[in-house]
Amino acid sequence: MVKFNQSTVEMEFEFVCVNDAYMNLSVIYGNDAMIVTPATKQKVVFDIEFPAKIVLETSGKDMNIDTLLDINGNILADKHIRLSRVIVDRVLVPDAFLQKWPVIRGINTTYFGFNDQIVLDFSEKDSFFWLIKLKSLI
Amino acid sequence: MQIFDDIIPVQVDVVLTSVPWTGTTIPLMAVGILKSIVLQTGKTCAGLDMNANVHKWSKTHPHVDKLMDFFHNGSYHREISEDLHELYKSFAEKILEHDPKIIGLSLFSYISQSSTRYICYFLKKIKPEVVIVIGGAGCFENLRGGTTYADELLSTGLIDYYIRGDAEKSFRAFLDGNINYPGINSSDWEELPRAELDGFPYPNYDDYNFDLYDLKAIPVIGSRGCVRRCKFCDIIEYWKKFSYRSGESIFKEMLQQNSKYGLTKFKFQDSLINGNLKEYKVLVELLANHNEKNPDNAFTWSSYFIFRPEHTFGEEWWEITAKSGAEWLNVGIESVSEHVRYHIGKHFSNADIDFSLSMGRKYNLKFLWLMIVGYVTETQADIDFTAEWFRRNVEYRDIMKIQFGGGLGIFPNTWLDRHKEELNIVVHGEPYQNWYGIDSGSTPQLRSKWVRDLSKLCTELGFDVMADIDNHYVLELLMNGQV
Numbered sequence: 001m002v003k004f005n006q007s008t009v010e011m012e013f014e015f016v017c018v019n020d021a022y023m024n025l026s027v028i029y030g031n032d033a034m035i036v037t038p039a040t041k042q043k044v045v046f047d048i049e050f051p052a053k054i055v056l057e058t059s060g061k062d063m064n065i066d067t068l069l070d071i072n073g074n075i076l077a078d079k080h081i082r083l084s085r086v087i088v089d090r091v092l093v094p095d096a097f098l099q100k101w102p103v104i105r106g107i108n109t110t111y112f113g114f115n116d117q118i119v120l121d122f123s124e125k126d127s128f129f130w131l132i133k134l135k136s137l138i
Numbered sequence: 139m140q141i142f143d144d145i146i147p148v149q150v151d152v153v154l155t156s157v158p159w160t161g162t163t164i165p166l167m168a169v170g171i172l173k174s175i176v177l178q179t180g181k182t183c184a185g186l187d188m189n190a191n192v193h194k195w196s197k198t199h200p201h202v203d204k205l206m207d208f209f210h211n212g213s214y215h216r217e218i219s220e221d222l223h224e225l226y227k228s229f230a231e232k233i234l235e236h237d238p239k240i241i242g243l244s245l246f247s248y249i250s251q252s253s254t255r256y257i258c259y260f261l262k263k264i265k266p267e268v269v270i271v272i273g274g275a276g277c278f279e280n281l282r283g284g285t286t287y288a289d290e291l292l293s294t295g296l297i298d299y300y301i302r303g304d305a306e307k308s309f310r311a312f313l314d315g316n317i318n319y320p321g322i323n324s325s326d327w328e329e330l331p332r333a334e335l336d337g338f339p340y341p342n343y344d345d346y347n348f349d350l351y352d353l354k355a356i357p358v359i360g361s362r363g364c365v366r367r368c369k370f371c372d373i374i375e376y377w378k379k380f381s382y383r384s385g386e387s388i389f390k391e392m393l394q395q396n397s398k399y400g401l402t403k404f405k406f407q408d409s410l411i412n413g414n415l416k417e418y419k420v421l422v423e424l425l426a427n428h429n430e431k432n433p434d435n436a437f438t439w440s441s442y443f444i445f446r447p448e449h450t451f452g453e454e455w456w457e458i459t460a461k462s463g464a465e466w467l468n469v470g471i472e473s474v475s476e477h478v479r480y481h482i483g484k485h486f487s488n489a490d491i492d493f494s495l496s497m498g499r500k501y502n503l504k505f506l507w508l509m510i511v512g513y514v515t516e517t518q519a520d521i522d523f524t525a526e527w528f529r530r531n532v533e534y535r536d537i538m539k540i541q542f543g544g545g546l547g548i549f550p551n552t553w554l555d556r557h558k559e560e561l562n563i564v565v566h567g568e569p570y571q572n573w574y575g576i577d578s579g580s581t582p583q584l585r586s587k588w589v590r591d592l593s594k595l596c597t598e599l600g601f602d603v604m605a606d607i608d609n610h611y612v613l614e615l616l617m618n619g620q621v
Binding site: 002004022087089090091092128129131132133134135138 | 212213220226227255258259262263290295296313367439
């Protein structure tokens with residue numbers, strides 16, 4: 001018997017290193033936590049049950065040294081993680097929605113440059129209802 | 139959901155079905171064609187036209203406009219979300235009740251894309267291991283252009299394969315395990331050569347429920363491509379060459395389908411029936427002969443058709459056309475302004491139209507006029523001329539239906555699309571009626587008004603003006619400035 005509220009979420013992250021180190025990322029769902037091995041591109045797969053929240057916990061960035069600036073204050077490099085792609089039950093989440101989805105310190109962005117907790121909200125009763133609604137939220 | 143209750147599942151190797159939404163009163167034939175290909179391989183197959191079930195259900199849905207908005211654009215409306223969930227789940231479950239290993243989904247146009255995404259979603263959710271292959275013009279921006287949609291579905295695992303272009307050979311190759319055949323998960327595909335068109339098995343409609351259609355007719359295809367090069371048309375970009383079947387082969391197919399399904403009405407689904415006059419003559423003479431000898435089982439047919447000058451299609455052609463059982467001839471007139479028509483690339487005169495109408499009157503033939511309102515060179519003066527033309531020709535209202543459509547759409551990869559800069563028009567994409575003429579001042583709203591004005595006038599004059607859900611939806615968008 002298929003439980004339609006059970007879903008598979010694939011998230012793809014891009015890590016950018018500075019000072020020979022990456023930020024750390026933990027993906028937390030309920031009592032499960034996964035520490036993501038940093039890589040230029042890294043895919044994480046989670047099985048969830050709608051409605052659900054996934055928490056992304058970022059750490060390991062020294063705000064004093066991990067953003068490299070030139071003498072004029074322009075950013076040369078910044079240690080960060082980017083959420084580049086999300087697929088829910090094999091359906092690609094539109095990029096236009098993705099850019100507006102995570103909220104960090106009041107700003108909608110997929111660029112994670114702080115040590116922080118980001119909550120991804122899957123708020124409907126199953127992924128179909130969540131997915132068809134996305135276009136109205138763009 | 140009871141929409142699909144008429145489909146009785148039996149265990150098969152392959153299920154093929156059309157995918158909503160296509161607004162049609164007759165069966166879609168791609169599935170019938172492909173089912174016959176599957177059967178040739180020795181596999182078992184159910185060939186379903188489930189779009190027909192959804193079409194019937196949609197027509198009486200209390201939120202039909204919102205359904206159309208979802209089918210066309212994937213737009214969200216809370217009022218229909220439960221129904222869509224149930225619709226697509228039931229759709230997938232009904233397919234899977236046949237326990238197939240392979241599922242083929244046929245997308246007639248891009249308007250099937252939203253439905254395909256969520257049908258595949260349910261299919262893979264319920265049975266992840268089932269192989270899904272999609273095909274049809276609706277999978278792609280156009281048949282020779284980008285594959286963004288199909289590639290996305292492939293990359294996320296919603297589908298396993300897509301097939302591009304004519305599928306008679308490539309689908310056979312796919313079933314035989316040759317997945318490197320041109321057109322399978324690739325942009326390159328091969329047009330079917332003329333010599334091979336007569337060699338394929340006849341379409342198999344055994345699993346179609348003919349009670350679902352307003353018009354109980356057997357679809358037939360006699361050709362690919364077109365003999366004309368109209369500037370708005372994307373068909374000629376898909377099929378560069380005009381290929382046609384022999385009149386004899388078409389006639390044999392009609393005889394077999396008549397004996398199998400007991401239907402005497404046929405609807406030709408290709409771009410035109412009289413592209414090759416030699417084969418057309420063979421066909422209509424065979425049909426006329428059959429009808430004369432079998433008055434109780436006489437065939438009738440409707441088809442897309444081109445008007446030709448009197449010197450190449452004189453009265454004797456009209457007479458045999460009538461005897462062959464022609465009922466409705468769907469003619470792309472596009473405009474009654476000659477200069478507009480000539481710019482399009484349709485080189486028949488208004489005198490040719492007058493002659494053709496008089497022949498229709500004499501031989502009891504009916505015409506569905508397909509009009510394009512707001513062609514790039516069309517002005518208010520042309521619209522006024524068109525209105526006057528219909529007033530002058532009101533005598534033909536009993537043998538004509540008119541379809542004004544949703545105004546000119548400028549589709550990707552057409553001549554108009556490639557020349558939009560020199561025409562000084564700006565195209566904003568889907569819906570493809572969303573374009574602006576910088577010099578002419580032509581806007582979606584103006585063209586929508588022209589469509590409505592002409593529709594109203596012709597209705598008042600007593601012409602039968604066709605109104606379908608799709609065009610109504612597009613016109614609403616244009617009129618309300620929602621594009």
